[in-house]
Amino acid sequence: MLDHPKPPYPDQKQPMPGTTAKMDPRPDHGESSYRGSGKLKGKKAVITGADSGIGRAVALAYAREGADILISYLNEHDDAHEVKKLVEAEGRKAVLIDGDLRNPDHCRSVISRAVQDFGRIDILVNNAAHQATFKDIADISDEEWQLTFEVNIYAMFYLAKAAVPHMPPGSAIINTASINSDMPNPILLAYATTKGAIHNFTGGLAQMLAPKGIRVNAVAPGPIWTPLISSTMPEDAVKNFGKQVPLKRAGQPAELATAYVMLADPLSSFTSGATVPVTGGKPFL
Template identity: 50%
Template sequence: MTGTENQDPRYRYPRPEFKEQPQNLPGQERTMMPEPDHGEMTYQGSGKLNGKVALITGGDSGIGKAIALAYAREGADVAFTYLSEDVDAANTVELIQDAGREALAIKLDQSSSEACDGVVEKVLQQFSQLDILVNNAAVQKSYDHLEEIPDNELRYTFNTNIESYFYFCRAALRHIPPGGSIINTTSIQAFAPSIHLAPYAATKAAIANFTLALAADAIKRGVRVNGVAPGPVWTPLIPATIPEGKVPGFGSNTLLDRPAQPAELAPVYVFLASPEASYVVAEIYGVTGGRMHI
């Protein structure tokens, strides 16, 4: 591969030959083929977040892990939550510590407001400060028809994906100082929804709306609130949730003809959390491989 190809987004991650690889929710990275890239070999920090403390929900895998690694290499101590994937979480802790920063992994079900409040308290006990909150964890399932969506799964999706954002923001805003940042992960599904992901898409639209509403309030305290809307990203949720037969073609409906790797999302989260984004507030950054323009 030439140096030019390394800079060309079409060749940075040549489209792999995806094969069916069913998993149980919430999915595990160690069984994915190919293994996702979180920037382990490529992300180099430059001190953009020195002295900061970040809390990232869903930091054990996927986008959350890539953010955790990037934040640590930018100089931040990192706390993160995860649902049940102990092995993946332990790997994230190792990556943070290898970057010379302190790590805190917290296992929880974020559909409970008490659990979310408890996480913020644990972060403050451990680090005595909280500067950055990244709401990232989410659950999704695919359904062929609206009639197939059980009430309990609908409630759990909304509890986990949008209500938790309210819980975490409410608890964290009392402690994030002026100059701090909240970044919410929405999705291309908020703007181009699929009926197969109707509950997930609806929560992501709510997150986009909540992000804009919260930004107007939080900036009065000096805290910037923004969102990131990823397109298709190669994370454990994909083999664990998308319909049978869809994995081989995943991400082919983008201009780059491939899904993103988690490492390609992390720099946006770094920018939004850094002083370089001091005039960026109430924005939602799309990282969709051109999908929104097709």
Template identity: 55%
Template sequence: MTDNRINPPQHQDSMPGHEDQMTPAPIYIRPGYRGAGKLEGKVALITGGDSGIGRAVAVHFAQEGADVALVYLNEHEDAAKTVRLIEATGRRAVSIAGDVGDEAFCQQAVSQVVKDLGHLDVLINNAAEQHPQETVTDISAEQLQRTFQTNIFGQFYMVKAALPHLKEGSAIVNTTSVTHYKGSGGLLDYASTKGAIVAFTRSLSENLLPQGIRVNAVAPGPIWTPLIPSTFPADKVATFGADVPMKRPGQPAEVATCFVFLASEDSSYISGQVLHPNGGEIVNG
């Protein structure tokens, strides 16, 4: 993909943002992408699946033969469009609105997926939120709790709910972030949750490998998703991604193929690892 855009100034007032309000729209699948049946017959559940990276993963999974369930917070129009995109490939789609920070909701969502789609093979823990603050003293107890509740508690809850339905050959892929590896002075609580996700991924891998379930993660760099204009002021959005070696933000389509790889048998000898689609930044781990 050779898209070298730096995006115009823009801001959205509600989080986690809406893809249909972004200019230009994110690229969720590379033109000419052809699936190869890598996930044929699989059922995948994707949190934060309505837009951004989640939408791109959903569409790629459908192109590879999977039926897909989307869990999202309240972005109903984005979710409806993603459902249409999945169904256009000939695959089945389910969308479920709710808060992954609520363990009871996670249990209900997984039960609905299994009821509607028959089984569950792949869990993608992608839902997240972030709230920039200049100093640690600006982070309220409420914000700290909320960020951890969504970003890492939600992953625990979803794994606990999904595990009784997963079997040998199943895969779990968690979304972490380059901020874990580089740090982020303005996203202290967010970066901390992303570090927790890496530790969770490595530890869960050791825990589940005896059952034949692989667990890996993806650590995106600056990716053009609704979280960006809904989080940052317009002037910062206009320079978003310009500081990485590739001098541009990445597109969701450039991340989604990492999830395809880790969810499929192409990565059958890989577990407890992290892939880094981050525009050329060198990180350890």
């Protein structure tokens, strides 16, 4: 059994969107543990939010499985360049594109760049997300509510719509939902609401794209130790992050990677419309 850090974690706070270097302990992205076996050899993948956290772990795993990666990120340039080096160290092509996915034109630019560099898209991982914590609905501004929806669910629509014409039969779209899709945390009202929408979007899009031979699934993580946590959660919540699940610890990004690999694997050709929970033992209905 791997030895993973458990709370309480050291006091820490960083501004949004957060960086890997300022995390204590540093998240495990699978650098020393994930071993590929060619499941995605020759595949072309677009991963949003791939500079850190879950997206970074997925990018590394996909590269070790043989895929070329487009790394979409907001503005965390140091983290993104680290991921690029990790992907290239596996002998795979890595393309960086920064920018705000709230902008529909930027979403289309992400897909256009992938098609320009790769010729097609076999895997689209919609992972980028925004969250902020509020104790009272009166504290959530109109702008904050809109921002959360634009990043978390609108961008998925724009990206999927642009990508589908370039995805051959057998391709896969994988969305990042959350335990909050099923059990919403009240201090994450906007975020949790978008994650419920993602769960629904996944099921509907899977049915819509089935005739094209494109599978659509989601992963629903529980509490995962990423820069999003230390840059958006109250300090006491960060210190005790993950304590609420049966395993009594936060998950590490590397522990999500195998779920994303499974859903991208062409051998999972009958798996579509599913949401795979990785929640540390917390039930997901």
